[in-house]
Amino acid sequence: MRNDQRDAELFDEIRLRRALRLEAAELPPRLDVAAIAARAEAARPAFLAASLMSTAVAGLAAAGLVALVAIALPSVAPAVASDLFADGIQTLARLATPASALLSLAAQPTIPIAVIAALAVGIAYEFAQRRERVVEVTS
Amino acid sequence: MTAATRPVAFADAVHEHQDEVFGVALRITGDRDAALDVTSATFLNAFRAFHRYDQTRPVRHWLLRIATNEAITYVRRRGRELRRRIDVEQATALADPTPAPDAESLAREDRARIRSAVSLLPELYRVVIVLRYFNELSVGEIAQVTARPASTVGVQLLRGRALLRSALESRP
Numbered sequence: 001m002r003n004d005q006r007d008a009e010l011f012d013e014i015r016l017r018r019a020l021r022l023e024a025a026e027l028p029p030r031l032d033v034a035a036i037a038a039r040a041e042a043a044r045p046a047f048l049a050a051s052l053m054s055t056a057v058a059g060l061a062a063a064g065l066v067a068l069v070a071i072a073l074p075s076v077a078p079a080v081a082s083d084l085f086a087d088g089i090q091t092l093a094r095l096a097t098p099a100s101a102l103l104s105l106a107a108q109p110t111i112p113i114a115v116i117a118a119l120a121v122g123i124a125y126e127f128a129q130r131r132e133r134v135v136e137v138t139s
Numbered sequence: 140m141t142a143a144t145r146p147v148a149f150a151d152a153v154h155e156h157q158d159e160v161f162g163v164a165l166r167i168t169g170d171r172d173a174a175l176d177v178t179s180a181t182f183l184n185a186f187r188a189f190h191r192y193d194q195t196r197p198v199r200h201w202l203l204r205i206a207t208n209e210a211i212t213y214v215r216r217r218g219r220e221l222r223r224r225i226d227v228e229q230a231t232a233l234a235d236p237t238p239a240p241d242a243e244s245l246a247r248e249d250r251a252r253i254r255s256a257v258s259l260l261p262e263l264y265r266v267v268i269v270l271r272y273f274n275e276l277s278v279g280e281i282a283q284v285t286a287r288p289a290s291t292v293g294v295q296l297l298r299g300r301a302l303l304r305s306a307l308e309s310r311p
Binding site for chain 2 (some may be wrong): 012013015016017018019020021022026027028030031033036037039040043
């Protein structure tokens, strides 16, 4: 079975090679190396000019961009800085409002922290007592 | 130093490999005029880059790489991937215009069918099939020429052959 498959593949490969082979009538005309060299030389100045041109355009564009940033930055910078400062202050105010309530509660002299602690200890003790096992007395 | 790695002059490279470069272009593009253009562009680019080419490496692979890339670029630019059809009669006439006996005629028809099926393969598989069965390159050499991993080339060869087989079986 495997041999049959292998034979079929080999046959396919031989058929493929035969089919793809160049036939005599398909052969191209001989290339002239001197003509290739001449074409390459003729195209070279245009290629050089095009590459120089594209480099110059890219350089000018980059210089323009840098100049634009340099001009725009001084006029935009104060506005951006003031906006950032205002945003910072606003965020600080938002955070400070709930924080001040918590801090004032902690600083209240009318509810001493010792009382709160004593209450917590009492509650914990009560819970512990309830968890103790009940021993049945039968006398 | 083997013949494949011996330093070569450009003229020698052209004379030795022009048929192979033309052949790979013809089998990938499926069009004689396109193949001539691709061959010309390949040698023009090779001439321009010849001073950068590492002469300790086989010039054949370098030229085939340029030719393959040129052929792929040509095929993509023309957008003929889906609608290209090989004119079987024209291919037959081009191969040999004289009347042929029946057996030879059948063999020619078979070759034309296979070429047509190869030319209709997706470009990914067509390139490796042509490099393997026209240029007789090994999987490793195809990997070098196409800059694809050897394992990928192996899989693409298998799939390409399977696609070819099913195309040929569906159109007896």
